[in-house]
Amino acid sequence: MADNTPAERVPTVIADGVDIVYRVNGTGAGRGSATAALNRILRRGKTEKAAGVRRVHAVKNVSFVAYRGEAIGLIGTNGSGKSTLLKAVAGLLPVENGRIYTDGQPSLLGVNAALMNDLTGERNVYLGGLAMGMSRAQIKERYQEIVDFSGINDKGDFITLPMRTYSSGMAARLRFSIAAAKDHDVLLVDEALATGDRSFQKRSEERIRELRKHAGTVFLVSHSNKSIRDTCDRVLWLERGELRMDGPTDEVLKEYEKFTGGPAKAPAPKAAAPTPQAKPAPPAAPKAPAGV
Amino acid sequence: MSQVLDPPPPTQASAQAAPAPAPAQDDLAALAARHGLTVSGARPSLPEYVRRLWARRHFIGAFSTAKLTAQYSQAKLGQVWQVMTPLLNAAVYYFIFGLLMNTSRGVEDFVPFLVTGVFVWTFTQSSIMAGTRAISGNLGLVRALHFPRAALPVSFCLQQLQQLLFSMGALVLILLAFGVPPGLSWVLAVPALALQFVFNTGLAMIMARVGSKIPDMAQLMPFLLRTWMYASGVMFSIHHMTGPDSGVPSWVGPLLQVNPAVVYIDLMRFALIDSFGGDMLPAHVWALALGWALVAGIGGFIYFWKAEETYGRG
Numbered sequence: 135m136a137d138n139t140p141a142e143r144v145p146t147v148i149a150d151g152v153d154i155v156y157r158v159n160g161t162g163a164g165r166g167s168a169t170a171a172l173n174r175i176l177r178r179g180k181t182e183k184a185a186g187v188r189r190v191h192a193v194k195n196v197s198f199v200a201y202r203g204e205a206i207g208l209i210g211t212n213g214s215g216k217s218t219l220l221k222a223v224a225g226l227l228p229v230e231n232g233r234i235y236t237d238g239q240p241s242l243l244g245v246n247a248a249l250m251n252d253l254t255g256e257r258n259v260y261l262g263g264l265a266m267g268m269s270r271a272q273i274k275e276r277y278q279e280i281v282d283f284s285g286i287n288d289k290g291d292f293i294t295l296p297m298r299t300y301s302s303g304m305a306a307r308l309r310f311s312i313a314a315a316k317d318h319d320v321l322l323v324d325e326a327l328a329t330g331d332r333s334f335q336k337r338s339e340e341r342i343r344e345l346r347k348h349a350g351t352v353f354l355v356s357h358s359n360k361s362i363r364d365t366c367d368r369v370l371w372l373e374r375g376e377l378r379m380d381g382p383t384d385e386v387l388k389e390y391e392k393f394t395g396g397p398a399k400a401p402a403p404k405a406a407a408p409t410p411q412a413k414p415a416p417p418a419a420p421k422a423p424a425g426v
Numbered sequence: 427m428s429q430v431l432d433p434p435p436p437t438q439a440s441a442q443a444a445p446a447p448a449p450a451q452d453d454l455a456a457l458a459a460r461h462g463l464t465v466s467g468a469r470p471s472l473p474e475y476v477r478r479l480w481a482r483r484h485f486i487g488a489f490s491t492a493k494l495t496a497q498y499s500q501a502k503l504g505q506v507w508q509v510m511t512p513l514l515n516a517a518v519y520y521f522i523f524g525l526l527m528n529t530s531r532g533v534e535d536f537v538p539f540l541v542t543g544v545f546v547w548t549f550t551q552s553s554i555m556a557g558t559r560a561i562s563g564n565l566g567l568v569r570a571l572h573f574p575r576a577a578l579p580v581s582f583c584l585q586q587l588q589q590l591l592f593s594m595g596a597l598v599l600i601l602l603a604f605g606v607p608p609g610l611s612w613v614l615a616v617p618a619l620a621l622q623f624v625f626n627t628g629l630a631m632i633m634a635r636v637g638s639k640i641p642d643m644a645q646l647m648p649f650l651l652r653t654w655m656y657a658s659g660v661m662f663s664i665h666h667m668t669g670p671d672s673g674v675p676s677w678v679g680p681l682l683q684v685n686p687a688v689v690y691i692d693l694m695r696f697a698l699i700d701s702f703g704g705d706m707l708p709a710h711v712w713a714l715a716l717g718w719a720l721v722a723g724i725g726g727f728i729y730f731w732k733a734e735e736t737y738g739r740g
Contacts (some may be wrong), residue, residue, distance in 0.1 A: 144461060145457060145458070145461050145465075147461065147463075147466075148454050148457060148458045148463060150454040150455060150458070151454075197454065201455070211634060221569060222466070222467070223466060224466070224467075224572070225466035225467025225468075225572065226568070226570065226571075226572070226738055227465065227467075227569065227738060228467060228735055228736055228738070229467075233454075233458075233465055234465065234466040234467070235454075235455075235458035235463035235464060235465055236463055236464065236465075236466040237461065237462070237463050237464075239572060240466065241572060242571075245570070245571065246566075246570065247564075247566035247567040247569075247570040247571065248489075248567055248570075248571060250492055250493070251496075251497045252495075252496035252499040252500065253492055253495065253496055253499070257492060257495075260488060261488050261489065261492050264482075264484050264485035264488050264489075265485055265489070265567075265571050265573065267481075267482070267485075267572065267573065269484070270484055296499065352701065361655065375522065385739050419593055420523065
């Protein structure tokens, strides 16, 4: 699908040499001790390293062009920078170097952060909808649809109870239902959406497919090779923040499966640097709190 | 300590698999320009930013009300605490400053005087504290959803305003209980509150930006705020303390009375309490109130907007 005629197609997302760096305070040597903290403050402005600020280079020099109508999977081992890259495409994380150009405003599918456990499900539907930029009228119009989709009221009038009284499955279903109520130009889906019971999972997969139809371009982060195969026609493989492969789903997944299948049988980690199979998965970079 | 990882070893796969080698950087920028793509997460212009913020007004309102409601939702008495908390606060201050320390010397209607001061000050104080944590305490929200970030400090200040309206309800009860007659001048409380709200929001936005860069500010602010409170005549009358026969140099009084907290507190006292006459107000008090509101409000908004695209970095 990723052929050689980009000029004829309409790009929706262009990543141009993107670097993303997290800075984490208060790690490093002497963490926690008062003198170390003082030292950090006094030496601020010299090197960040000396100041005890740890830089985590989460995404390194990634470039790609996504076109209208594409569904792109993002794969890679844990901590390889997939979610980070997705957040940067959404414009939620600043990039260190390079640029990300987008057509319209890409949105992450998810509203968890805006919801409040102490409020009723009903008020959370409104709050979540408003947080995503829907108008009150739009929410009112979709309210019943959202509640029905979540299936919260199947076992009684739960929507008028505070969300803290919901089981984790119920809460997850309501969150997904709210998040999926809005149509997006460029839709970014992070894994962890496959929540709820079997029947709800089926419904949500269907809903994502529906959203895909309305959206210009879809990015999907997932560890499930099956769902990537089902939904995506092109795959970006990130490893340690670097774009390792970019191509049609089948080709990339074949290599990726070879790669992830490897480490179990591989010799000691540091012994054989040149072969990819010998490398253990990189240490997980600190992630931003998942916003989905 | 920087986490530099070894680059993954080049594999044959990566060499052969990229079907279209990534075009040179200029090409990508040109391609983006040709199709009218915009830089993701770039800071909008100031008018555009105001427009977007206005478009989110319903979210701002809903978010502040939700926060307010959630606050006491687990308590048995529920929303009764909205009024109980300020009343208990006032009782504690009355016990310490009115009865134990007897600061009331020379102040008529001391209890209404004190309670008004405490409520109005608490509004400013809690707005600033909430502002300091507005970004740093809501990174999850900032990193998950799109909205002008100024919505957060504004919404927290709105929450404090709603809280204050409950307190004002309690205050009316206290005033009537202590025999302060209702009067037309009570209407003046509305513009005074409006100006104070703008001032608070401006400061909250300044502190939101500072707090997002230096999380330690949240630890430091309570001390700064307490110092400010003691300089603001919340529990004593600056007018009496620095009056002609107090022995304090004559320039100290006017200097203390320029303090915006003093301006807003005294305006409210003037509006509500009969015995607090116009002679106790700082000179040009309305001009000062308006000036502080505009300087803090506009300055804070622009200062906050200038860093819009950087909020959310870890």
